Amino acid sequence: MDEQNINKKEQYDQQKGVELTVLRRKKMRRRITFWLVVLVVLIGSVWGLAKVASRMPENSPVGAMDKVSGDDWVKGNPAATNILIEYGDFQCPACRAYFPLVEQLVKEKGDRLQFIYRHFPLPQHKNAKPAAYASEAAGVQGKFWEMYQLIYEGQNNWKDVRDAKDIFVDYAKTLGLNLDDFKKDLGSDVIKSKVESQAKGGTQAGLNSTPTFIFNGKRIQPQNYEEFSNLIP
Amino acid sequence: MSIFSRRIIWAMVAVAFLGFLDAVFLTIEHYTNNIPPCFALTGCEQVTTSVYATVAGIPVALAGAAYYFLILVVGLLYLDLRNAKLLTAMSYLPIVGLLASIYFVSLQLFVIKALCLYCVVSAMTSTTLFILGLIVLQLRKKEVSHE
Numbered sequence: 140m141d142e143q144n145i146n147k148k149e150q151y152d153q154q155k156g157v158e159l160t161v162l163r164r165k166k167m168r169r170r171i172t173f174w175l176v177v178l179v180v181l182i183g184s185v186w187g188l189a190k191v192a193s194r195m196p197e198n199s200p201v202g203a204m205d206k207v208s209g210d211d212w213v214k215g216n217p218a219a220t221n222i223l224i225e226y227g228d229f230q231c232p233a234c235r236a237y238f239p240l241v242e243q244l245v246k247e248k249g250d251r252l253q254f255i256y257r258h259f260p261l262p263q264h265k266n267a268k269p270a271a272y273a274s275e276a277a278g279v280q281g282k283f284w285e286m287y288q289l290i291y292e293g294q295n296n297w298k299d300v301r302d303a304k305d306i307f308v309d310y311a312k313t314l315g316l317n318l319d320d321f322k323k324d325l326g327s328d329v330i331k332s333k334v335e336s337q338a339k340g341g342t343q344a345g346l347n348s349t350p351t352f353i354f355n356g357k358r359i360q361p362q363n364y365e366e367f368s369n370l371i372p
Numbered sequence: 373m374s375i376f377s378r379r380i381i382w383a384m385v386a387v388a389f390l391g392f393l394d395a396v397f398l399t400i401e402h403y404t405n406n407i408p409p410c411f412a413l414t415g416c417e418q419v420t421t422s423v424y425a426t427v428a429g430i431p432v433a434l435a436g437a438a439y440y441f442l443i444l445v446v447g448l449l450y451l452d453l454r455n456a457k458l459l460t461a462m463s464y465l466p467i468v469g470l471l472a473s474i475y476f477v478s479l480q481l482f483v484i485k486a487l488c489l490y491c492v493v494s495a496m497t498s499t500t501l502f503i504l505g506l507i508v509l510q511l512r513k514k515e516v517s518h519e
Contacts, residue, residue: 170452173448173451173452174448174452177448184389184393185396188393188396188397188400189400191397192397192400192401228410231409231410232410232421233409233410234410261410261411263418263486264410347411348409348410348411349409349410350409351409360409
């Protein structure tokens with residue numbers, strides 16, 4: 140091989156080398172873009188999901204649901220302008236968990252607040268309706284809130300029982316109610332239709348979960364006592 | 373590896389992404405709701421608040437998210453590096469998900485007696501991943517026998 144040829148070959152190799160580096164760089168850039176896109180999509184979607192998941196239906200107006208009716212059970216100060224309405228299901232564990240928070244709220248701010256409890260028994264909770272009837276039957280004898288308390292406090296004792304009625308009759312006995320009247324009222328159509336109409340009102344307003352709290356006409360979802368307490372300064 | 377099987381890996385990545393989002397959603401729900409409310413007409417409340425929703429304090433949704441994330445990353449690594457070992461992993465990893473899904477669906481059907489839509493979606497994504505993994509395995513066997 141003469142010198143000229145060697146020079147040509149060197150030149151060729153050099154050019155090839157440059158092309159290779161350019162190609163390699165291009166490839167590298169493509170890989171970096173690929174993983175960057177992956178990273179952005181992953182982080183973006185998780186962030187978006189976190190937003191969606193925490194989209195509490197807060198502060199959405201609830202239409203006619205916040206009208207206080209003469210049928211409603213009121214705790215606190217019936218003249219107070221702050222109105223907290225709970226649509227509850229006695230068998231729902233979340234309602235049970237909120238029960239002491241509401242009790243504390245009424246105890247501390249009861250002079251500036253009226254708390255109203257309405258029934259929204261969910262279909263999957265078989266004992267929720269009998270519990271609602273029991274509270275209303277006790278209400279006939281003026282002990283709605285006392286029964287309400289016993290039912291929530293004893294939730295674990297009756298929620299999985301086949302026939303919870305006996306347990307509610309026991310509660311009535313504890314409260315010193317007239318048992319014959321109580322048992323009669325448990326099956327009364329007036330009470331059944333009251334529970335039914337409250338639940339229907341909730342469904343019509345688009346309720347699908349319990350407990351649903353409505354404070355002064357707006358749906359709220361406090362996660363702890365502090366958030367409840369902040370409602371009423 | 374043919375373009376066809378690379379497409380399958382892309383499909384697996386997409387399905388794993390779907391499963392990942394689903395599991396992440398359930399995980400976020402698990403941790404953000406201090407008190408998860410009861411929802412009407414869905415079994416999710418019973419399922420996600422049951423004792424089976426956590427194992428040793430870890431929500432199974434989180435484990436699911438980690439599983440889908442693993443498949444997602446292995447699939448993407450294969451698309452980047454074209455390493456045969458990663459392809460093997462893509463064929464065999466979904467077996468874990470399939471077995472877990474069979475376990476969780478039977479729990480829902482026979483023990484908890486309620487179905488949660490998000491969990492059913494997860495069962496479907498993991499079954500799809502398993503089937504796609506099988507197809508990848510078959511394609512590779514064919515390629516090997518052709519050589």
